[in-house]
Amino acid sequence: MNDISLAKPALLISNRQIADGIYAMDLQEPGLAAEARPGQFVMLAVSEGADPFLRRPFSLAGIDGDGGKIRLIYQVSGRGTGLMAAWEAGKQVSLLGPLGNGFALDAQPGPAILVGGGMGLAPLLPLAKELRERDRAVYVFAGARSLGLLFGLSDFRAYGCMVQIATEDGSGGAAGFATLPLGQYMQAGFPGGGRASGTDGMTRGGGSQAPSLYACGPAPFLRAVAGLCRDYGVEAQLSMEERMGCGIGACMGCSVQIRTAEGIVRKRVCYDGPVFRAGEVVLDG
Amino acid sequence: MADLRVRLAGLDLPNPILAASGVYGFGREFAKLYPPSAPGAIMAKGVTLEPSAGNLTPRIAEAPAGMLNSIGLENPGVDAFIRRELPWMKSQGARVIANISGHSVGEYEEISRRLSEAEGLDAIEVNISCPNLDHGGLVFGTDPAIAAEVTARVRKHCHVPLIVKLSPNVTDITAIAKAVAAEGADALSLINTLLGMAIDVKARKPVLARQVGGLSGPAIKPVALRMVWETARAVDLPIIGMGGILSAEDAVEFFLAGAHAVAIGSGNLIRPYIIPEIIEGLGRWLDQEGYASVNDIRRL
Numbered sequence A: 001m002n003d004i005s006l007a008k009p010a011l012l013i014s015n016r017q018i019a020d021g022i023y024a025m026d027l028q029e030p031g032l033a034a035e036a037r038p039g040q041f042v043m044l045a046v047s048e049g050a051d052p053f054l055r056r057p058f059s060l061a062g063i064d065g066d067g068g069k070i071r072l073i074y075q076v077s078g079r080g081t082g083l084m085a086a087w088e089a090g091k092q093v094s095l096l097g098p099l100g101n102g103f104a105l106d107a108q109p110g111p112a113i114l115v116g117g118g119m120g121l122a123p124l125l126p127l128a129k130e131l132r133e134r135d136r137a138v139y140v141f142a143g144a145r146s147l148g149l150l151f152g153l154s155d156f157r158a159y160g161c162m163v164q165i166a167t168e169d170g171s172g173g174a175a176g177f178a179t180l181p182l183g184q185y186m187q188a189g190f191p192g193g194g195r196a197s198g199t200d201g202m203t204r205g206g207g208s209q210a211p212s213l214y215a216c217g218p219a220p221f222l223r224a225v226a227g228l229c230r231d232y233g234v235e236a237q238l239s240m241e242e243r244m245g246c247g248i249g250a251c252m253g254c255s256v257q258i259r260t261a262e263g264i265v266r267k268r269v270c271y272d273g274p275v276f277r278a279g280e281v282v283l284d285g
Numbered sequence B: 001m002a003d004l005r006v007r008l009a010g011l012d013l014p015n016p017i018l019a020a021s022g023v024y025g026f027g028r029e030f031a032k033l034y035p036p037s038a039p040g041a042i043m044a045k046g047v048t049l050e051p052s053a054g055n056l057t058p059r060i061a062e063a064p065a066g067m068l069n070s071i072g073l074e075n076p077g078v079d080a081f082i083r084r085e086l087p088w089m090k091s092q093g094a095r096v097i098a099n100i101s102g103h104s105v106g107e108y109e110e111i112s113r114r115l116s117e118a119e120g121l122d123a124i125e126v127n128i129s130c131p132n133l134d135h136g137g138l139v140f141g142t143d144p145a146i147a148a149e150v151t152a153r154v155r156k157h158c159h160v161p162l163i164v165k166l167s168p169n170v171t172d173i174t175a176i177a178k179a180v181a182a183e184g185a186d187a188l189s190l191i192n193t194l195l196g197m198a199i200d201v202k203a204r205k206p207v208l209a210r211q212v213g214g215l216s217g218p219a220i221k222p223v224a225l226r227m228v229w230e231t232a233r234a235v236d237l238p239i240i241g242m243g244g245i246l247s248a249e250d251a252v253e254f255f256l257a258g259a260h261a262v263a264i265g266s267g268n269l270i271r272p273y274i275i276p277e278i279i280e281g282l283g284r285w286l287d288q289e290g291y292a293s294v295n296d297i298r299r300l
């Protein structure tokens, strides 16, 4: 775990817009693709010189081990991502990765609930694919500010996931955060998710196993998801974001507060995370 | 191939390219990329007397051709360094320079007392760019008298080469350099980060949780070169130069300015193999330019 296989150029295969200001970049790098697991990320150099200086962290939004390819899905939100949007096929891109620990997949055999807010949907795509390959029932709750910012929905459906969406401006699905349909789903007794008490009409491989939940998104969103999981007693893994220097655990730039048996300690999002158990994460303020 | 070995304040180093403190942890992460014995020496993450949790995040901000950090010295404390990190680093063949920080003169003294019993330590680097809690938070390294006192107190217990790391946030760095030289520093390292700030226009607040942080990277290289050059002319101590080095040519600039060795800081974050690359690049440069040894580069 956490072994860095790659700090060398990957070949850019395609880079195209898939939603409003959101791009998908496919890169060829067999070593990385073979090793990567859902929930891991890469540090990408956005310039060859020293300006912009720092590498940018991006989740693996697609892992094609057999084809030797990975996909990143990124939103243009500043200088680095602005430069990336103009890159064309054939370019050599310097990647460092795969980094961090991915989602823990073998924890439970029951159904999986995937909750993504905004760009937080990106790491859920390879996760959904892998869970479906393991024949787990997968329920996706996808939220964004507006419909034009949602991506990956057809992929989730193609993998055989149940998908519900929410938009803050009401332009698609439920009007609000993804936690709105998620809360309704939980309140309704996890229909299809096969809670022991459930009178579900749409059981699909879930059996009566407890569901596990995986979420990624901005901190306030994760706070709301963690609250629901606490209320309904659901085991959850949250993927966190933090500003990063090195991405490999050396600089302490991304160190956040984590709750343990010994009290609150600091852990590095890049090295000990980015995925943490909901109960561990201190999401105040 | 040209000889890269240097002898510096009694330290024998296989090459003059060191890992700067704070960007390299205790070498464990970079050990997955190349051996910890590759850098001339590793200047370990700064340690304090007690374990320290550091500042809240965000701790990192982008700056033009550089970065700001406000880690706040998150570290496991000097005892854990001695017990856990130093033995591991030595077992990997690294030359280890401890980097120490205190909140009071007494803390510096106590840390160095404890380090005096640490087996295998190659040198101590004293980071005086810390706020002195006994003097209203004034940074030790900005006052010649206080910088001298810290040096004297550490010197009492230090049986290995003593390096004092100077802060650039001063009007006259040579005054500090002379003051610590007089109290027995064996070498100087410079520069630490320059105090700076970044503001998020969208959020209308500072990017860093601590508001201000230390600027590093190529953005500070001209300042670092100037300070190394001034210091080399003012005191007769070996100098470890640092600040924005990203290439062998950058390193040579520091040798020409008067440094005997250099350290790479932020460069490690963006180019994880930068230290072995610069070691190789320096060898090539020396060969091309006809130098038999890196020590033959004459300072300006």
Ligand SMILES: Cc1cc2nc3c(=O)[nH]c(=O)nc-3n(C[C@H](O)[C@H](O)[C@H](O)COP(=O)(O)OP(=O)(O)OC[C@H]3O[C@@H](n4cnc5c(N)ncnc54)[C@H](O)[C@@H]3O)c2cc1C
Pocket: A041, A052, A054, A055, A056, A057, A058, A059, A060, A061, A072, A073, A074, A075, A076, A077, A078, A079, A080, A081, A082, A119, A122, A123, A240, A241, A242, A243, A244, A274, B061, B062
């Ligand atoms: C583990 C991880 C995974 C991520 N995955 C994705 C993803 O799949 N898709 C995606 O669009 N974005 C993702 N992000 C956020 C992405 O890193 C930022 O959007 C990106 O760094 C912005 O760079 P910029 O130069 O365009 O923005 P600028 O604002 O110009 O960047 C300035 C500095 O701030 C940092 N920064 C800015 N926003 C963020 C942020 N939200 N998180 C961390 N650092 C930030 C930059 O890296 C850079 O160092 C992820 C972040 C982390 C930590």
Ligand SMILES: Cc1cc2nc3c(=O)[nH]c(=O)nc-3n(C[C@H](O)[C@H](O)[C@H](O)COP(=O)(O)O)c2cc1C
Pocket: A245, A251, A253, B020, B021, B022, B023, B045, B046, B047, B069, B071, B073, B099, B127, B165, B191, B192, B193, B215, B216, B217, B218, B220, B242, B243, B244, B245, B263, B264, B265, B266, B267
């Ligand atoms: C993330 C980070 C952490 C640092 N931590 C320390 C530290 O603990 N002690 C210290 O003396 N200097 C510390 N520094 C300063 C560096 O060692 C170095 O002096 C400075 O960054 C200039 O070199 P550079 O431009 O090559 O980075 C730190 C710098 C960075 C970027």
Ligand code: FES
Pocket: A243, A244, A245, A246, A247, A248, A249, A250, A251, A252, A253, A254, A255, A268, A269, A270, A271
């Ligand atoms: S970004 Fe350097 S420790 Fe995480």
